[in-house]
Amino acid sequence: xxxxxxxxxIFGGTGDxxxxxxxxxxxxxxxxxxxxxxxxxxxxxxxxxxxxxxRVTVGEAIGEFGGDSAVDCDAVDAFLERVEYQAxxxxxxxxxxxxxxxxxxxxxxxxxxSVAPSLFGDIAERLRSFGLADAQSRIVVEKPFGHDLxxxxxxxxxxxxxxxxxxxxxxxxxxxxxxxxxxxxxxFGNMLFEPLWNAQFIDHIQITVAETVGVGGRGEYYDKSxxxxxxxxxxxxxxxxxxxxxxxxxxxxxAVRDEKLKVIRALDPIDYHQLVRGQYGPAGDAPGYREDVxxxxxxxxxxxxMKVHLSNWRWAGTPFYLRTGKKLRARDSEIAVVxxxxxxxxxxxxxxxxxxxxxxxxxxxxGMTLDVTIKEPGPGGMRLIDVPLDMSFADALGPDAEAxxxxxxxxxxxxxxxxTLFMRGDEVEAAWAWTDPIIEGWQSRGDVPKPYDPxxxxxxxxxxxxxxxxxxxxxxx
Ligand code: NAD
Numbered sequence: 001x002x003x004x005x006x007x008x009x010i011f012g013g014t015g016d017x018x019x020x021x022x023x024x025x026x027x028x029x030x031x032x033x034x035x036x037x038x039x040x041x042x043x044x045x046x047x048x049x050x051x052x053x054x055r056v057t058v059g060e061a062i063g064e065f066g067g068d069s070a071v072d073c074d075a076v077d078a079f080l081e082r083v084e085y086q087a088x089x090x091x092x093x094x095x096x097x098x099x100x101x102x103x104x105x106x107x108x109x110x111x112x113x114s115v116a117p118s119l120f121g122d123i124a125e126r127l128r129s130f131g132l133a134d135a136q137s138r139i140v141v142e143k144p145f146g147h148d149l150x151x152x153x154x155x156x157x158x159x160x161x162x163x164x165x166x167x168x169x170x171x172x173x174x175x176x177x178x179x180x181x182x183x184x185x186x187x188f189g190n191m192l193f194e195p196l197w198n199a200q201f202i203d204h205i206q207i208t209v210a211e212t213v214g215v216g217g218r219g220e221y222y223d224k225s226x227x228x229x230x231x232x233x234x235x236x237x238x239x240x241x242x243x244x245x246x247x248x249x250x251x252x253x254x255a256v257r258d259e260k261l262k263v264i265r266a267l268d269p270i271d272y273h274q275l276v277r278g279q280y281g282p283a284g285d286a287p288g289y290r291e292d293v294x295x296x297x298x299x300x301x302x303x304x305x306m307k308v309h310l311s312n313w314r315w316a317g318t319p320f321y322l323r324t325g326k327k328l329r330a331r332d333s334e335i336a337v338v339x340x341x342x343x344x345x346x347x348x349x350x351x352x353x354x355x356x357x358x359x360x361x362x363x364x365x366x367g368m369t370l371d372v373t374i375k376e377p378g379p380g381g382m383r384l385i386d387v388p389l390d391m392s393f394a395d396a397l398g399p400d401a402e403a404x405x406x407x408x409x410x411x412x413x414x415x416x417x418x419x420t421l422f423m424r425g426d427e428v429e430a431a432w433a434w435t436d437p438i439i440e441g442w443q444s445r446g447d448v449p450k451p452y453d454p455x456x457x458x459x460x461x462x463x464x465x466x467x468x469x470x471x472x473x474x475x476x477x
Contacts (some may be wrong), residue, residue: 013043176406
């Protein structure tokens with residue numbers, strides 16, 4: 001869908017996120033013909049440089065992170081002509097007048113805050129005081145959105161002094177993934193699933209977001225945060241909302257977000273015994289978590305697993321198991337909806353127990369698989385096996401179709417003025433209100449995370465969390 005001409009200002013336009021995701025993503029949209037004539041991207045950051053020098057760095061970022069499109073699309077120079085740069089000081093006066101001078105009237109104006117959260121308030125204030133933003137302008141805010149409920153509230157209040165909620169786009173790139181949106185299409189576009197989408201037919205739901213990387217260069221930030229704040233409060237909660245929400249009356253931002261908010265509010269307070277925290281240890285020459293963050297006594301978790309319940313009619317009795325961690329066996333993220341056993345097996349015990357599982361893969365290889373039980377082919381009698389009905393997007397869309405990356409899709413939604421896939425302020429606060437007591441509980445008990453081996457599936461206790469209930473995690477592979 002084409003968009004209006006726009007001026008997109010990227011605060012932090014020289015930073016890591018801009019180089020790895022935002023600029024290469026915009027370039028891919030350009031190659032797909034989605035950036036109309038007159039659309040412009042303006043990098044704004046602390047470094048003093050001119051537009052020519054910035055274009056060189058953007059060209060390098062595209063070469064490094066643009067993927068196949070950077071090779072196929074012979075349009076880097078044409079894209080770079082749309083790129084400008086202005087040095088600004090988020091905390092001072094420098095550069096703001098000049099930046100205003102670059103903006104054109106009659107265009108959609110969007111300001112992407114790809115900077116440390118401590119600068120969000122300063123930038124919002126200056127956008128107003130220097131007259132860069134008007135009532136139609138949009139701001140895009142990166143994670144982390146607050147550190148706890150109090151800080152998220154305060155950030156919401158600061159932004160609200162300068163912008164209406166309809167102008168604020170809180171990004172969670174998980175919501176921009178093709179499969180995540182497809183989850184809504186599958187649930188609400190088919191007759192097949194929704195009648196079964198409840199505690200009567202679903203045994204449990206598992207959400208796994210497994211990473212192979214450690215904390216890398218983000219150790220200092222991560223150690224103050226941990227998996228609960230960095231992954232659960234935002235990404236896993238958002239996935240949980242989409243899988244568990246009631247059908248909204250229409251696919252519009254507030255209808256969808258109202259339903260997601262109800263899910264968060266229906267979450268039971270978590271039982272301490274249903275929570276496992278882990279921290280990866282060293283392996284051979286590879287440093288462990290504590291060495292990575294430079295604190296030999298750190299008690300921050302790099303892994304968390306939990307069993308949660310929703311107190312509502314749809315889900316009473318069906319648990320949701322969530323887990324996420326770093327340095328695990330594979331980079332593997334999926335949501336698995338595990339249906340109940342058939343009420344009676346006409347094939348007898350030797351046929352074994354078989355369950356339908358709808359697995360929604362987020363990475364790698366976005367796609368969905370539905371395990372269906374059939375007869376094992378051959379003369380061996382009525383033996384049952386599970387076979388997957390598989391739909392990977394690469395297959396469905398053809399080998400040449402590159403599904404847009406989450407960031408580029410979400411940026412185009414900002415330009416279109418569509419907030420459906422962005423978090424509303426009250427959602428973020430409700431999520432913190434649920435996670436805060438968990439984190440406070442760990443702190444007040446002096447909880448020490450369980451060590452786990454890099455390359456494993458996390459601490460043994462996480463496996464026990466499921467085994468106790470006669471269930472098992474799906475393999476991380
Ligand atoms: P970064 O440190 O690489 O870049 C920071 C940018 O902010 C630079 O362009 C710098 O010039 C600019 N900046 C710093 N102080 C400034 C000032 N006073 N005035 C104007 N500009 C200033 O950071 P990053 O990794 O790109 O992250 C940016 C934001 O995105 C952060 O909020 C981060 O939490 C979030 N985020 C990053 C990633 C990632 O993969 N890097 C992922 C998710 C969220």
